[in-house]
Amino acid sequence: MKKIILSAMMLTGMLTFAQEGKLTVSGTVDVYGTVNTIDGPGTPGLLVDSPQNATMFGLGMANTIFAYETGKAGAVVDLAxxxxxxxxxxVNGINQLYAYYSVNDKLTITAGQFNTFLGYEVISPAANFNYTVSYLFNAGPFTHIGAKLDYAVSDDLSFMLAVTNPHGEFVTGYGSGNAQLGAQVGYKGQYFNLAYGADGFGATDQLYLDYTGGFDISETLYLGINAAYSSSSDAKSGYQGAALYLQNAFSDSFSLGLRPEFFQYNGDANADESVTAITLSANFTLTENLKLIAEGRYDSSDDMIIENTTAGAFPTEDSVTAFTVAAVYSF
Structure with missing residues (x-):
């Protein structure tokens, strides 16, 4: 009898908890097939920064996001x-794990692990038009651990300030001298980003400047832009580059996009080494949840640094052409 009463009390508490807040579950699954013009398995940008892991058929990632919100506060657990x-x-399958509190309609405080505010592309292929990622995406931070303040002045103007650990290591215990500071100004869909400090790879003064934005050229044609610059006097390293994202929707179920990109390394170790990549992607919406991405990509570098795998999949290649078909399911 006590067990029945206890179970009823627990069930009542769970129902009350569910009624007070809102829990949502979403995610993605993606798989692909790829071929290229060299004698090797690698394909630039296919699995983010490890092209040597790309095989003829392969798995991308399984991503599940649990978000709970009640009142002014909420939490997100993003597993990948x-x-x-x-x-x-x-590490540990955690893409994002953070809590947030909305002080008012304009100010929100977030603490935990969250994806970077730098750059045009994101980790999940469901949110990108292209399946492969750019060199700019690979070079910049992926994820941060720390705290940030987001302030929306209006629908057009917003500000963000962040204090985080060095993004290259997912651990705690850094001293105050090893922090990374971040800032963002957003205006009418154009975002100017800055990060400065320790990067987790040996630099203590790494500077990142990034512009991400875009414009609707017509009702169906869109132009996205990403330009970035990074440098460090301490580590004598950095990069600069730009990518365009020209995308046209021919119908509700078919879009075509072109991404030309130029990327150059700076620093003593690889000064002025550069690579150019041109990616043509066709997006087919098969159902409300499933899309197919067919992609052709050409990478060229006189310095033979394609994907920067000088000791990996492309030790002697100055160019590579790859063809990829990916299926991305979202729920």
Missing amino acids: YGPRAADAAG
Whole structure:
């Protein structure tokens, strides 16, 4: 009898908890097939920063996001598994894990592990038009651990300030001298981003400047832009580059996009080494949840640094052409 009463009390508490807040579950699953023009398995940008892991058929990642919100506060647990997640999402299958509090309609405080505010592309392929990722995406931070303040002045203007650990390591216990500071100004869909400090790879003064934005050229044609610059006097390293995202929707179920990109390394070790990549992607919406991405990509570098795998999949290649078909399911 006591067990029955206890069970009823627990069930009542669970129902009350569910009624007070809102729990949502979403996620993605992606798989692919790829071929290229060299004698090797690698394909640039396919699995983020480890092209040597790309095989003829392969798995991307399984991503499940649990979000709970009640009143002014909420929490997000974003789990990601698979080769793509292992490259970019950190350790232990955690892509994001954070809590937030809305002080008012304009100010929100967030603390935990969250994806970077830098760059045009994101880790999940469901949110990108292209399946492969750019060199700019690979070079910049993926995820941060720390706290940030978001302030929306209006629908057009917003500000963000962040204090985080160095993004290259997913651990705690850093001293105050090893922090990374971040800031963002957003205006009418154009975002100017800055990060400065320790990067977790040996630099203590790494500077990141990033512009991400875009414009609707017509009702169906869109132009996205990403330009970035990074440098460090301490580590004598950095990069600069730009990518365009030209996308046209021919119908509700078919879109075509072109992404030209130029990327150059700076620093003593690889000064002025550069690579150019041109990616053509066709997006087919098969159902409300399933899309197919067919992609052709050409990478070229006189310095033979394609994907920067000088000791990996492309030790002697100055160019590579790859063809990829990916299926991305969202729920």
